[in-house]
Amino acid sequence: MIAQAFTAVRRMRLNMLLGLIIVGAALLIAVFGPWISPADPLQINLRARLAPPQAGFLLGADEFGRDVLSRLIAGARTSVTIALITVFVAVVLGASIGVIAGYRRGWTDRILMVFNDAMLAFPGLLLALGIMAVFGASRNGIIVALGLAYAPVVVRVVRGSVLSIREREFIEASRVIGNSEWVTMRRHVLPNCLAPLLVVGTMMFGWVILAESALSFLGLGVPPPAPSWGNMLNTARPHIAQAPQLILFPGLCISITLLGVNMLGDAVRDWLDPKMEGVA
Template structure:
Protein backbone atom coordinates (compact mmCIF):
# COMPACT_ATOMS: atom_id res chain seq x y z
CA UNK A 1 0.00 0.00 0.00
CA UNK A 2 2.85 2.37 0.83
CA UNK A 3 4.40 1.69 -2.58
CA UNK A 4 1.13 2.65 -4.26
CA UNK A 5 0.91 5.86 -2.21
CA UNK A 6 4.50 6.76 -3.03
CA UNK A 7 3.87 6.16 -6.74
CA UNK A 8 0.75 8.34 -6.56
CA UNK A 9 2.71 11.15 -4.85
CA UNK A 10 5.43 10.99 -7.52
CA UNK A 11 2.84 10.98 -10.30
CA UNK A 12 0.89 13.91 -8.87
CA UNK A 13 3.99 16.10 -8.96
CA UNK A 14 3.23 16.46 -12.65
CA UNK A 15 0.87 19.29 -13.55
CA UNK A 16 -0.95 17.29 -16.23
CA UNK A 17 -1.58 14.50 -13.71
CA UNK A 18 -3.08 16.95 -11.20
CA UNK A 19 -5.34 18.66 -13.74
CA UNK A 20 -6.35 15.36 -15.32
CA UNK A 21 -6.98 13.82 -11.90
CA UNK A 22 -9.31 16.67 -10.92
CA UNK A 23 -11.31 16.36 -14.15
CA UNK A 24 -11.53 12.58 -13.86
CA UNK A 25 -12.60 12.88 -10.22
CA UNK A 26 -15.35 15.33 -11.24
CA UNK A 27 -16.56 12.87 -13.90
CA UNK A 28 -16.59 9.97 -11.42
CA UNK A 29 -18.42 12.01 -8.79
CA UNK A 30 -21.03 12.99 -11.39
CA UNK A 31 -21.44 9.32 -12.36
CA UNK A 32 -21.82 8.31 -8.71
CA UNK A 33 -24.39 11.04 -8.07
CA UNK A 34 -26.26 9.99 -11.20
CA UNK A 35 -26.83 6.57 -9.65
CA UNK A 36 -27.65 7.82 -6.14
CA UNK A 37 -29.41 11.16 -6.43
CA UNK A 38 -30.58 13.64 -9.06
CA UNK A 39 -32.58 16.85 -8.34
CA UNK A 40 -35.31 15.72 -10.74
CA UNK A 41 -36.28 12.45 -12.35
CA UNK A 42 -34.16 12.34 -15.55
CA UNK A 43 -36.82 10.40 -17.48
CA UNK A 44 -40.24 11.82 -16.53
CA UNK A 45 -41.53 14.55 -18.87
CA UNK A 46 -42.92 17.91 -17.76
CA UNK A 47 -44.26 19.66 -20.86
CA UNK A 48 -45.19 22.76 -18.88
CA UNK A 49 -41.48 23.34 -18.17
CA UNK A 50 -40.07 22.59 -21.62
CA UNK A 51 -37.07 24.57 -22.93
CA UNK A 52 -36.67 26.66 -19.77
CA UNK A 53 -33.32 28.52 -19.61
CA UNK A 54 -30.89 27.93 -16.73
CA UNK A 55 -32.28 29.17 -13.42
CA UNK A 56 -32.19 28.52 -9.70
CA UNK A 57 -34.78 25.77 -10.16
CA UNK A 58 -33.04 24.18 -13.15
CA UNK A 59 -29.31 24.91 -13.07
CA UNK A 60 -28.74 23.89 -16.69
CA UNK A 61 -32.25 24.51 -17.98
CA UNK A 62 -34.72 21.95 -19.32
CA UNK A 63 -34.97 20.11 -22.62
CA UNK A 64 -37.73 19.84 -25.22
CA UNK A 65 -39.66 17.44 -22.98
CA UNK A 66 -39.30 19.52 -19.83
CA UNK A 67 -36.69 17.23 -18.29
CA UNK A 68 -34.01 18.78 -16.11
CA UNK A 69 -30.74 18.92 -18.10
CA UNK A 70 -28.53 18.79 -14.99
CA UNK A 71 -30.26 15.62 -13.77
CA UNK A 72 -29.92 14.03 -17.19
CA UNK A 73 -26.27 15.06 -17.34
CA UNK A 74 -25.57 13.28 -14.05
CA UNK A 75 -27.52 10.22 -15.12
CA UNK A 76 -25.78 10.23 -18.50
CA UNK A 77 -22.41 10.34 -16.73
CA UNK A 78 -23.21 7.11 -14.91
CA UNK A 79 -24.18 5.43 -18.20
CA UNK A 80 -21.11 6.66 -20.09
CA UNK A 81 -18.66 5.83 -17.29
CA UNK A 82 -20.14 2.37 -16.75
CA UNK A 83 -19.96 1.50 -20.45
CA UNK A 84 -16.44 2.92 -20.79
CA UNK A 85 -15.15 1.13 -17.68
CA UNK A 86 -16.71 -2.22 -18.62
CA UNK A 87 -15.42 -1.98 -22.18
CA UNK A 88 -11.90 -1.00 -21.10
CA UNK A 89 -11.82 -3.82 -18.51
CA UNK A 90 -12.92 -6.50 -20.99
CA UNK A 91 -10.62 -5.23 -23.74
CA UNK A 92 -7.60 -5.03 -21.42
CA UNK A 93 -8.11 -8.44 -19.79
CA UNK A 94 -8.82 -10.34 -23.02
CA UNK A 95 -6.33 -8.37 -25.11
CA UNK A 96 -3.57 -8.77 -22.50
CA UNK A 97 -4.11 -12.55 -22.33
CA UNK A 98 -4.06 -12.87 -26.12
CA UNK A 99 -0.97 -10.67 -26.40
CA UNK A 100 0.88 -12.46 -23.59
CA UNK A 101 0.13 -15.96 -24.87
CA UNK A 102 0.98 -15.20 -28.50
CA UNK A 103 4.07 -13.20 -27.57
CA UNK A 104 5.49 -15.67 -25.08
CA UNK A 105 4.75 -19.05 -26.65
CA UNK A 106 4.74 -18.19 -30.35
CA UNK A 107 4.12 -20.99 -32.83
CA UNK A 108 1.59 -21.44 -35.60
CA UNK A 109 -1.41 -20.89 -33.32
CA UNK A 110 0.03 -17.52 -32.32
CA UNK A 111 0.56 -16.60 -35.97
CA UNK A 112 -3.05 -17.46 -36.81
CA UNK A 113 -4.28 -15.48 -33.78
CA UNK A 114 -2.26 -12.43 -34.78
CA UNK A 115 -3.54 -12.68 -38.36
CA UNK A 116 -7.07 -12.43 -36.95
CA UNK A 117 -6.00 -9.51 -34.76
CA UNK A 118 -4.48 -7.73 -37.76
CA UNK A 119 -7.66 -8.37 -39.75
CA UNK A 120 -9.75 -6.75 -37.00
CA UNK A 121 -7.33 -3.82 -36.80
CA UNK A 122 -7.79 -3.23 -40.53
CA UNK A 123 -11.43 -2.22 -39.96
CA UNK A 124 -12.16 1.35 -38.83
CA UNK A 125 -13.21 1.03 -35.19
CA UNK A 126 -16.51 2.89 -35.51
CA UNK A 127 -17.53 0.94 -38.64
CA UNK A 128 -16.86 -2.38 -36.91
CA UNK A 129 -18.76 -1.23 -33.82
CA UNK A 130 -21.74 -0.33 -36.01
CA UNK A 131 -21.68 -3.82 -37.53
CA UNK A 132 -21.58 -5.55 -34.15
CA UNK A 133 -24.39 -3.36 -32.78
CA UNK A 134 -26.48 -4.28 -35.83
CA UNK A 135 -26.23 -7.89 -34.59
CA UNK A 136 -26.62 -7.36 -30.83
CA UNK A 137 -29.00 -4.38 -30.99
CA UNK A 138 -28.77 -0.88 -29.52
CA UNK A 139 -28.37 -1.35 -25.77
CA UNK A 140 -25.73 -0.97 -23.07
CA UNK A 141 -24.73 -4.61 -23.50
CA UNK A 142 -24.57 -4.25 -27.27
CA UNK A 143 -22.37 -1.17 -27.05
CA UNK A 144 -20.02 -2.89 -24.57
CA UNK A 145 -19.71 -5.99 -26.79
CA UNK A 146 -19.14 -3.88 -29.91
CA UNK A 147 -16.50 -1.60 -28.41
CA UNK A 148 -14.74 -4.45 -26.57
CA UNK A 149 -14.34 -6.37 -29.81
CA UNK A 150 -13.12 -3.20 -31.47
CA UNK A 151 -10.36 -2.44 -28.95
CA UNK A 152 -9.15 -5.93 -27.96
CA UNK A 153 -6.77 -6.12 -30.99
CA UNK A 154 -5.02 -2.86 -30.05
CA UNK A 155 -4.34 -4.12 -26.50
CA UNK A 156 -3.18 -7.50 -27.79
CA UNK A 157 -0.69 -5.83 -30.14
CA UNK A 158 0.84 -3.65 -27.40
CA UNK A 159 1.13 -6.48 -24.85
CA UNK A 160 2.55 -8.91 -27.40
CA UNK A 161 5.28 -6.46 -28.37
CA UNK A 162 6.25 -6.07 -24.70
CA UNK A 163 6.23 -9.79 -23.95
CA UNK A 164 8.30 -10.55 -27.05
CA UNK A 165 11.06 -8.30 -25.69
CA UNK A 166 10.72 -9.64 -22.14
CA UNK A 167 10.77 -13.38 -22.78
CA UNK A 168 14.51 -13.36 -23.53
CA UNK A 169 15.46 -11.33 -20.45
CA UNK A 170 17.74 -12.81 -17.78
CA UNK A 171 15.07 -12.99 -15.05
CA UNK A 172 12.81 -15.04 -17.36
CA UNK A 173 15.67 -17.41 -18.14
CA UNK A 174 16.39 -17.68 -14.42
CA UNK A 175 12.78 -18.69 -13.76
CA UNK A 176 13.09 -21.46 -16.35
CA UNK A 177 16.38 -22.67 -14.86
CA UNK A 178 14.68 -22.87 -11.43
CA UNK A 179 12.26 -25.40 -12.91
CA UNK A 180 9.18 -23.19 -13.16
CA UNK A 181 6.76 -24.04 -15.94
CA UNK A 182 6.47 -21.80 -18.98
CA UNK A 183 2.93 -20.76 -18.01
CA UNK A 184 4.06 -19.90 -14.48
CA UNK A 185 7.00 -17.91 -15.82
CA UNK A 186 4.77 -16.00 -18.23
CA UNK A 187 2.13 -15.14 -15.60
CA UNK A 188 4.51 -14.34 -12.74
CA UNK A 189 7.47 -12.75 -14.52
CA UNK A 190 6.84 -11.71 -18.13
CA UNK A 191 3.28 -10.36 -17.85
CA UNK A 192 3.80 -8.36 -14.61
CA UNK A 193 6.70 -6.54 -16.24
CA UNK A 194 4.36 -5.39 -19.00
CA UNK A 195 1.96 -3.83 -16.47
CA UNK A 196 3.25 -0.30 -17.10
CA UNK A 197 2.30 -0.45 -20.77
CA UNK A 198 -1.03 -2.08 -19.92
CA UNK A 199 -1.90 0.73 -17.48
CA UNK A 200 -1.07 3.39 -20.04
CA UNK A 201 -3.13 1.81 -22.81
CA UNK A 202 -6.00 1.11 -20.39
CA UNK A 203 -6.17 4.82 -19.55
CA UNK A 204 -6.14 5.77 -23.22
CA UNK A 205 -8.72 3.08 -23.92
CA UNK A 206 -11.11 4.58 -21.39
CA UNK A 207 -10.98 7.88 -23.27
CA UNK A 208 -11.40 6.22 -26.68
CA UNK A 209 -14.40 4.28 -25.40
CA UNK A 210 -15.99 7.37 -23.87
CA UNK A 211 -15.75 9.18 -27.20
CA UNK A 212 -16.92 6.15 -29.22
CA UNK A 213 -19.92 5.60 -26.93
CA UNK A 214 -20.88 9.24 -27.30
CA UNK A 215 -20.56 8.97 -31.09
CA UNK A 216 -22.73 5.84 -31.20
CA UNK A 217 -25.36 7.46 -28.98
CA UNK A 218 -25.27 10.56 -31.20
CA UNK A 219 -26.03 8.31 -34.17
CA UNK A 220 -28.91 6.69 -32.28
CA UNK A 221 -27.12 3.36 -31.79
CA UNK A 222 -26.20 3.71 -28.13
CA UNK A 223 -28.36 3.43 -25.04
CA UNK A 224 -31.97 3.65 -26.27
CA UNK A 225 -34.20 6.51 -25.03
CA UNK A 226 -35.60 7.61 -22.67
CA UNK A 227 -32.37 6.69 -20.84
CA UNK A 228 -29.91 9.57 -20.95
CA UNK A 229 -26.41 9.57 -22.38
CA UNK A 230 -24.14 12.47 -23.28
CA UNK A 231 -24.08 11.58 -26.97
CA UNK A 232 -27.84 11.15 -27.02
CA UNK A 233 -28.33 14.53 -25.35
CA UNK A 234 -26.17 16.13 -28.04
CA UNK A 235 -28.20 14.43 -30.75
CA UNK A 236 -31.48 15.62 -29.22
CA UNK A 237 -30.21 19.21 -29.05
CA UNK A 238 -29.63 19.56 -32.80
CA UNK A 239 -33.08 20.95 -33.56
CA UNK A 240 -32.94 23.48 -30.72
CA UNK A 241 -29.41 24.93 -30.93
CA UNK A 242 -30.62 28.42 -31.83
CA UNK A 243 -33.51 28.49 -29.37
CA UNK A 244 -31.96 26.57 -26.46
CA UNK A 245 -28.14 26.46 -26.82
CA UNK A 246 -27.72 25.13 -23.28
CA UNK A 247 -28.98 21.75 -24.50
CA UNK A 248 -25.82 21.30 -26.58
CA UNK A 249 -23.36 23.18 -24.34
CA UNK A 250 -23.86 21.01 -21.22
CA UNK A 251 -23.20 17.54 -22.72
CA UNK A 252 -20.60 18.95 -25.12
CA UNK A 253 -18.58 20.42 -22.27
CA UNK A 254 -18.99 17.24 -20.22
CA UNK A 255 -17.57 15.10 -23.02
CA UNK A 256 -14.76 17.55 -23.80
CA UNK A 257 -13.63 18.02 -20.19
CA UNK A 258 -13.80 14.30 -19.45
CA UNK A 259 -11.68 13.48 -22.50
CA UNK A 260 -9.25 16.26 -21.60
CA UNK A 261 -8.88 14.83 -18.09
CA UNK A 262 -8.32 11.28 -19.34
CA UNK A 263 -5.80 12.41 -21.95
CA UNK A 264 -3.85 14.58 -19.51
CA UNK A 265 -3.71 11.81 -16.93
CA UNK A 266 -2.75 9.28 -19.61
CA UNK A 267 0.07 11.57 -20.78
CA UNK A 268 1.33 11.78 -17.19
CA UNK A 269 1.31 7.99 -16.87
CA UNK A 270 3.18 7.62 -20.15
CA UNK A 271 5.76 10.21 -19.07
CA UNK A 272 6.23 8.45 -15.73
CA UNK A 273 6.52 4.89 -17.05
CA UNK A 274 8.47 5.63 -20.24
CA UNK A 275 12.15 6.13 -19.34
CA UNK A 276 12.68 8.17 -22.50
CA UNK A 277 10.00 10.66 -21.41
CA UNK A 278 10.67 10.98 -17.67
CA UNK A 279 13.01 13.92 -17.94
CA UNK A 280 10.95 15.78 -20.53
CA UNK A 281 7.80 16.47 -18.45
Protein backbone atom coordinates (compact mmCIF):
# COMPACT_ATOMS: atom_id res chain seq x y z
CA MET A 1 0.00 0.00 0.00
CA ILE A 2 2.79 2.42 0.86
CA ALA A 3 4.58 1.66 -2.40
CA GLN A 4 1.36 2.20 -4.37
CA ALA A 5 0.71 5.49 -2.61
CA PHE A 6 4.27 6.64 -3.29
CA THR A 7 3.94 5.70 -6.97
CA ALA A 8 0.63 7.54 -7.23
CA VAL A 9 2.05 10.70 -5.66
CA ARG A 10 5.09 10.60 -7.91
CA ARG A 11 2.86 10.13 -10.98
CA MET A 12 0.65 13.04 -9.93
CA ARG A 13 3.65 15.30 -9.42
CA LEU A 14 5.10 14.31 -12.80
CA ASN A 15 1.79 15.01 -14.54
CA MET A 16 1.47 18.31 -12.71
CA LEU A 17 5.01 19.37 -13.62
CA LEU A 18 4.84 18.40 -17.30
CA GLY A 19 1.34 19.84 -17.64
CA LEU A 20 2.38 23.14 -16.05
CA ILE A 21 5.44 23.36 -18.33
CA ILE A 22 3.44 22.77 -21.52
CA VAL A 23 0.45 24.93 -20.58
CA GLY A 24 2.71 27.62 -19.14
CA ALA A 25 4.75 27.70 -22.35
CA ALA A 26 1.56 28.07 -24.41
CA LEU A 27 0.38 30.93 -22.19
CA LEU A 28 3.76 32.69 -22.35
CA ILE A 29 3.86 32.37 -26.15
CA ALA A 30 0.32 33.75 -26.34
CA VAL A 31 1.19 36.73 -24.13
CA PHE A 32 4.61 37.59 -25.56
CA GLY A 33 3.99 36.35 -29.11
CA PRO A 34 4.19 39.76 -30.84
CA TRP A 35 7.61 40.39 -29.28
CA ILE A 36 9.16 36.97 -29.92
CA SER A 37 7.77 36.42 -33.40
CA PRO A 38 10.63 36.44 -35.94
CA ALA A 39 8.49 38.05 -38.68
CA ASP A 40 5.10 39.52 -39.45
CA PRO A 41 2.72 36.52 -39.67
CA LEU A 42 0.73 38.30 -42.41
CA GLN A 43 3.68 39.40 -44.56
CA ILE A 44 3.53 37.83 -48.04
CA ASN A 45 6.69 36.83 -49.90
CA LEU A 46 5.80 34.96 -53.10
CA ARG A 47 9.46 34.20 -53.81
CA ALA A 48 9.54 32.01 -50.69
CA ARG A 49 6.29 30.22 -51.52
CA LEU A 50 6.24 26.70 -49.93
CA ALA A 51 9.88 27.06 -48.93
CA PRO A 52 11.21 24.23 -46.72
CA PRO A 53 12.76 24.96 -43.31
CA GLN A 54 15.88 27.07 -43.85
CA ALA A 55 17.82 29.97 -42.40
CA GLY A 56 15.27 32.68 -43.19
CA PHE A 57 12.26 30.47 -42.42
CA LEU A 58 13.01 28.16 -39.50
CA LEU A 59 9.85 26.10 -40.04
CA GLY A 60 9.38 26.93 -43.72
CA ALA A 61 6.89 29.16 -45.51
CA ASP A 62 3.27 28.62 -46.52
CA GLU A 63 1.56 28.93 -49.92
CA PHE A 64 1.87 32.75 -49.79
CA GLY A 65 5.43 32.79 -48.50
CA ARG A 66 4.43 33.71 -44.96
CA ASP A 67 6.68 32.52 -42.15
CA VAL A 68 5.18 29.37 -40.58
CA LEU A 69 6.84 29.86 -37.18
CA SER A 70 5.44 33.39 -36.89
CA ARG A 71 1.99 32.14 -37.85
CA LEU A 72 2.18 29.33 -35.29
CA ILE A 73 3.03 31.86 -32.58
CA ALA A 74 0.17 34.11 -33.67
CA GLY A 75 -2.10 31.06 -33.85
CA ALA A 76 -1.20 30.18 -30.26
CA ARG A 77 -2.28 33.65 -29.20
CA THR A 78 -5.59 33.21 -31.04
CA SER A 79 -6.33 29.73 -29.68
CA VAL A 80 -5.33 30.44 -26.08
CA THR A 81 -7.25 33.74 -25.96
CA ILE A 82 -10.41 32.15 -27.35
CA ALA A 83 -10.05 29.18 -24.97
CA LEU A 84 -9.60 31.35 -21.86
CA ILE A 85 -12.54 33.63 -22.64
CA THR A 86 -14.76 30.70 -23.64
CA VAL A 87 -13.99 28.78 -20.44
CA PHE A 88 -14.73 31.90 -18.41
CA VAL A 89 -18.09 32.37 -20.17
CA ALA A 90 -19.03 28.69 -19.81
CA VAL A 91 -18.01 28.52 -16.13
CA VAL A 92 -19.77 31.75 -15.11
CA LEU A 93 -22.97 30.89 -16.99
CA GLY A 94 -22.98 27.22 -16.02
CA ALA A 95 -22.10 27.83 -12.37
CA SER A 96 -24.85 30.44 -12.00
CA ILE A 97 -27.51 28.14 -13.42
CA GLY A 98 -26.18 25.10 -11.54
CA VAL A 99 -26.20 26.86 -8.16
CA ILE A 100 -29.74 28.18 -8.65
CA ALA A 101 -31.06 24.81 -9.85
CA GLY A 102 -29.38 22.80 -7.10
CA TYR A 103 -30.25 25.16 -4.25
CA ARG A 104 -33.80 26.15 -5.15
CA ARG A 105 -34.84 22.68 -6.36
CA GLY A 106 -38.56 22.15 -7.03
CA TRP A 107 -39.98 23.53 -10.27
CA THR A 108 -37.01 25.84 -10.76
CA ASP A 109 -34.67 22.86 -10.81
CA ARG A 110 -36.94 20.84 -13.10
CA ILE A 111 -37.39 23.58 -15.69
CA LEU A 112 -33.69 24.51 -15.80
CA MET A 113 -32.56 20.89 -16.00
CA VAL A 114 -35.01 20.06 -18.81
CA PHE A 115 -33.38 22.72 -20.98
CA ASN A 116 -29.92 21.71 -19.79
CA ASP A 117 -30.48 18.03 -20.56
CA ALA A 118 -31.84 18.96 -23.99
CA MET A 119 -28.59 20.80 -24.76
CA LEU A 120 -26.51 17.93 -23.35
CA ALA A 121 -28.24 15.60 -25.80
CA PHE A 122 -26.23 17.24 -28.60
CA PRO A 123 -22.45 16.79 -28.87
CA GLY A 124 -20.67 20.01 -27.97
CA LEU A 125 -19.10 20.50 -31.40
CA LEU A 126 -22.38 19.80 -33.21
CA LEU A 127 -24.21 22.29 -31.01
CA ALA A 128 -21.45 24.85 -31.63
CA LEU A 129 -21.81 24.32 -35.41
CA GLY A 130 -25.51 25.12 -35.16
CA ILE A 131 -24.87 28.27 -33.14
CA MET A 132 -22.09 29.34 -35.51
CA ALA A 133 -24.57 29.15 -38.37
CA VAL A 134 -26.44 31.98 -36.62
CA PHE A 135 -23.51 34.17 -35.54
CA GLY A 136 -21.25 33.53 -38.52
CA ALA A 137 -17.51 32.84 -38.67
CA SER A 138 -15.76 35.24 -36.30
CA ARG A 139 -13.77 35.26 -33.08
CA ASN A 140 -16.74 36.46 -31.04
CA GLY A 141 -19.00 33.92 -32.72
CA ILE A 142 -16.69 31.08 -31.67
CA ILE A 143 -16.62 32.30 -28.06
CA VAL A 144 -20.41 32.56 -27.85
CA ALA A 145 -20.99 29.23 -29.62
CA LEU A 146 -18.49 27.21 -27.58
CA GLY A 147 -19.43 28.99 -24.34
CA LEU A 148 -23.08 28.02 -24.79
CA ALA A 149 -22.14 24.53 -25.98
CA TYR A 150 -20.00 23.68 -22.92
CA ALA A 151 -21.98 25.53 -20.24
CA PRO A 152 -24.41 22.57 -19.75
CA VAL A 153 -21.48 20.41 -18.61
CA VAL A 154 -20.69 22.96 -15.91
CA VAL A 155 -24.36 23.15 -14.91
CA ARG A 156 -24.50 19.39 -14.33
CA VAL A 157 -21.26 19.33 -12.29
CA VAL A 158 -22.17 22.32 -10.11
CA ARG A 159 -25.74 21.19 -9.51
CA GLY A 160 -24.51 17.80 -8.28
CA SER A 161 -22.17 19.50 -5.81
CA VAL A 162 -24.83 21.95 -4.61
CA LEU A 163 -27.34 19.17 -3.89
CA SER A 164 -24.85 17.80 -1.37
CA ILE A 165 -23.66 21.13 0.02
CA ARG A 166 -27.14 22.54 0.68
CA GLU A 167 -27.80 19.85 3.30
CA ARG A 168 -24.78 20.69 5.45
CA GLU A 169 -24.94 22.39 8.83
CA PHE A 170 -23.30 25.67 7.84
CA ILE A 171 -25.98 26.22 5.17
CA GLU A 172 -28.70 25.69 7.75
CA ALA A 173 -26.86 28.08 10.08
CA SER A 174 -26.83 30.71 7.32
CA ARG A 175 -30.59 30.37 6.98
CA VAL A 176 -31.12 30.55 10.76
CA ILE A 177 -29.23 33.84 11.14
CA GLY A 178 -31.48 35.39 8.52
CA ASN A 179 -29.38 35.39 5.35
CA SER A 180 -31.42 35.44 2.16
CA GLU A 181 -31.15 32.61 -0.37
CA TRP A 182 -29.05 34.76 -2.70
CA VAL A 183 -26.61 35.67 0.05
CA THR A 184 -26.33 32.03 1.12
CA MET A 185 -25.73 30.87 -2.44
CA ARG A 186 -23.13 33.56 -3.09
CA ARG A 187 -21.23 33.42 0.20
CA HIS A 188 -21.48 29.79 1.25
CA VAL A 189 -22.64 27.52 -1.58
CA LEU A 190 -20.67 28.78 -4.58
CA PRO A 191 -17.26 28.94 -2.83
CA ASN A 192 -17.62 25.27 -1.90
CA CYS A 193 -18.08 24.39 -5.59
CA LEU A 194 -14.70 25.82 -6.61
CA ALA A 195 -12.87 22.47 -6.49
CA PRO A 196 -15.02 20.70 -9.13
CA LEU A 197 -15.17 23.94 -11.11
CA LEU A 198 -11.37 24.09 -11.20
CA VAL A 199 -11.17 20.53 -12.49
CA VAL A 200 -13.82 20.90 -15.18
CA GLY A 201 -12.47 24.31 -16.19
CA THR A 202 -8.97 22.90 -16.67
CA MET A 203 -10.25 20.04 -18.80
CA MET A 204 -12.55 22.36 -20.73
CA PHE A 205 -9.56 24.50 -21.73
CA GLY A 206 -8.30 21.58 -23.83
CA TRP A 207 -11.77 20.81 -25.21
CA VAL A 208 -12.15 24.39 -26.42
CA ILE A 209 -8.74 24.45 -28.11
CA LEU A 210 -9.61 21.26 -29.98
CA ALA A 211 -13.11 22.49 -30.87
CA GLU A 212 -11.81 25.87 -32.05
CA SER A 213 -9.23 24.14 -34.23
CA ALA A 214 -11.93 21.88 -35.67
CA LEU A 215 -14.24 24.83 -36.43
CA SER A 216 -11.39 26.77 -38.04
CA PHE A 217 -10.43 23.69 -40.07
CA LEU A 218 -14.03 23.56 -41.35
CA GLY A 219 -13.91 27.25 -42.28
CA LEU A 220 -16.18 28.37 -39.42
CA GLY A 221 -13.50 29.73 -37.13
CA VAL A 222 -11.28 32.78 -37.21
CA PRO A 223 -11.48 34.07 -40.80
CA PRO A 224 -8.25 34.31 -42.83
CA PRO A 225 -5.76 35.87 -43.11
CA ALA A 226 -5.67 35.90 -39.28
CA PRO A 227 -3.78 32.72 -38.33
CA SER A 228 -5.06 29.95 -36.10
CA TRP A 229 -3.85 26.38 -35.86
CA GLY A 230 -7.09 25.09 -37.35
CA ASN A 231 -7.18 27.29 -40.44
CA MET A 232 -3.47 26.65 -41.01
CA LEU A 233 -4.33 22.94 -41.28
CA ASN A 234 -7.18 23.77 -43.63
CA THR A 235 -5.12 25.92 -46.01
CA ALA A 236 -2.27 23.37 -46.01
CA ARG A 237 -4.40 20.47 -47.32
CA PRO A 238 -3.81 21.12 -51.04
CA HIS A 239 -0.04 21.24 -50.48
CA ILE A 240 0.42 18.20 -48.24
CA ALA A 241 2.48 16.29 -50.82
CA GLN A 242 4.71 19.22 -51.71
CA ALA A 243 5.10 20.74 -48.22
CA PRO A 244 4.07 18.24 -45.51
CA GLN A 245 5.53 20.49 -42.80
CA LEU A 246 2.56 22.82 -43.24
CA ILE A 247 0.35 20.06 -41.82
CA LEU A 248 2.91 18.64 -39.39
CA PHE A 249 3.72 21.72 -37.30
CA PRO A 250 0.18 22.98 -36.55
CA GLY A 251 -0.87 19.40 -35.78
CA LEU A 252 2.03 19.03 -33.34
CA CYS A 253 1.11 22.31 -31.63
CA ILE A 254 -2.47 21.15 -31.11
CA SER A 255 -1.43 17.67 -29.93
CA ILE A 256 1.26 18.85 -27.50
CA THR A 257 -1.00 21.53 -26.01
CA LEU A 258 -3.84 19.03 -25.51
CA LEU A 259 -1.41 16.58 -23.92
CA GLY A 260 -0.26 19.23 -21.45
CA VAL A 261 -3.81 20.30 -20.60
CA ASN A 262 -4.94 16.69 -20.06
CA MET A 263 -1.94 15.91 -17.83
CA LEU A 264 -2.55 19.05 -15.80
CA GLY A 265 -6.27 18.29 -15.55
CA ASP A 266 -5.60 14.73 -14.35
CA ALA A 267 -3.15 15.99 -11.74
CA VAL A 268 -5.58 18.65 -10.49
CA ARG A 269 -8.37 16.07 -10.29
CA ASP A 270 -6.20 13.63 -8.31
CA TRP A 271 -5.04 16.42 -6.02
CA LEU A 272 -8.53 17.72 -5.22
CA ASP A 273 -10.26 14.33 -5.15
CA PRO A 274 -7.90 11.41 -4.36
CA LYS A 275 -10.82 8.98 -4.71
CA MET A 276 -10.85 9.67 -8.46
CA GLU A 277 -7.17 8.79 -8.86
CA GLY A 278 -6.58 6.53 -11.82
CA VAL A 279 -10.13 6.87 -13.14
CA ALA A 280 -10.13 7.70 -16.85
